[in-house]
Amino acid sequence: MKIKFKIKRYNPAEGEPAEPYFQAYTLDVEEGMSVLDALLKIADEQDTTLSFRRSCRSSICGSCAVNINGFARLSCATQVMPEYAKMGDMVIEPLSNHVPLKDLIVDFNPFWSRIEKVAPYLTPTSRRARRRGDVPARENDGARVTARDEEAIDKSQRCIMCGCCNSECNALEIDDRYIGPAALAKAWRLVGDVREGNSRKRLERLSEEHGMWNCVRCVHCTQYCPKSVSPLKQIESLRSRAMKEGVLDNPGAKHVEAMADSVKRVGRLDEAAMTFRTLGFLRSLGMIPFGLKMERHGKMPKPLLFPQIENIAEVRDIYEEAERLEKEDRERKKG
């Protein structure tokens, strides 16, 4: 079967147009062929100038990620026939949220500097610092990593640094200073490791602006990660660890705290109380002119007037039980 590949080209350094443009190649394809196989065949048989990254051809090296029909995928792990049958098209572009250098090749330096921001290596407490008493001894000091400890960070260790998640990230699309899902998944790999000695410091840094609380929870990273790292899940783990460690002095954590209180109090989300607590008094005052417009349409959040849900006592019991069982669990682990 012959199909048309529409591939984005870009090579301003060698006198080509300053803007990327599409070039079409018609190729004989067959069952079992990957998009990377197709790109290699085009480069071999039709156009030696076509540039793209690749190495292992087996979803391990993470270098062949491109946009296929609008979504970031590894070209080696995407089959041509089913993709074409489903989407009715074969459009190949460089990753989004990355700057193209030549054809399908993008500048990966911003990706790496994001990873570097989270200091991507373990920093266990040194024995000397512990002896000096500079840092409190931790529960597991000197202990071995158990299978259960490993399980908590297992997914975050599968990352192959391909950039698919950052390419799909909706927060990164709008805010190019956002740290991004790949670095956050790596951050949980370290914060969640029982041997790590600086988890709290890490969580404080991650809670700064453009950090972990700026994720908009669009779920794209988790959906398109080819290695099932589930970056959003790792971000949730970072956030709940920050809540437990009391790293709360930022709008993101305050927002979550306000929600937890609201549900415990009335069983529901109390929009007014949450706005107030997250933004603080002065900033919510600044919203007054806008608030008046909302008010005219009956849309201004008011402190909850409607009665709380029926059987609210059950909800409070659940909060208490969850806390009690967690404590028991922690103690069992210690003892």
Next chain:
Amino acid sequence: MALLRYAYYPGCASHEITKEANETTIVVAARLGIELVDMPKANCCGAGLLTDYDYPLSLALNARIFAEAESLGLDIMTICSTCLMVMNTANRDLRNSPELLEKTNAILARTGLRYGGNVKIKQLLWVLAGDYGIGNLKKQVVKPLNWIKAAPFYGCHSLRPSDALGFDDPMKPWSLEAVIEALGAESVDFKGKTKCCGFQIDLVDEETAAKMTATRLLDGKGKGANCFVTPCPFCHINLDNYQSLAEKAASKKISMPIFHLAQLVGLALGLSSGEMKLSRHLVSPEKIIK
């Protein structure tokens, strides 16, 4: 057609801020013969924020909601995409792991509740495009909306993660377009239709949120839409209530009316703009209503 009955979970937003979504859903469902059974005990799903707070607690609170529906012998229908995503993700995890289900039931034990893992969670969009059916919906239309060019704004939570949701395809979604076309309107395709509206960080980073909302609105407008329709009240809050903030962020007038899904359906069923509570919107849709 077999009688359709659901345990109805409007979600917190539609109890108050977007109550027009709730009220019009009730009217439209009655007109279509879909029975909605109240869940007076149901608590908030956590909107993802409780997942950040404490995952086991969040699972237990969701299981409490499911247990109420289970005792009614009904599946849940919500009109909020975030509730849909949060509840289905919790349900996936509980159903995939008997151990986790047991642990969660242990938290519930003191309340006397127990979740057996047998509830499905759907949203109005799925009910219309799935259980009710596009063909049947078409038959109910008395006023085809043939002057409307609607941008189908799914937002992110009605499609992903697809291993928990499953109904539609995030790369090639069809359900919202199919409903729009069944109503006699034209569906306008645009890339941002399955992306985030910005709601989740409205209170954390207003600047990014407003820019994101503006990007989505301008994307659909640029493709020729004269309105947006969304199955999610949170998307509605950003696209409609906060549209003036988006306009400020983009330094552009946008003036885009935004419909809740039930409202557009209601108009095609011959219900009036009063019955569809259109005056509650900040950007008036009246000018495009005939």
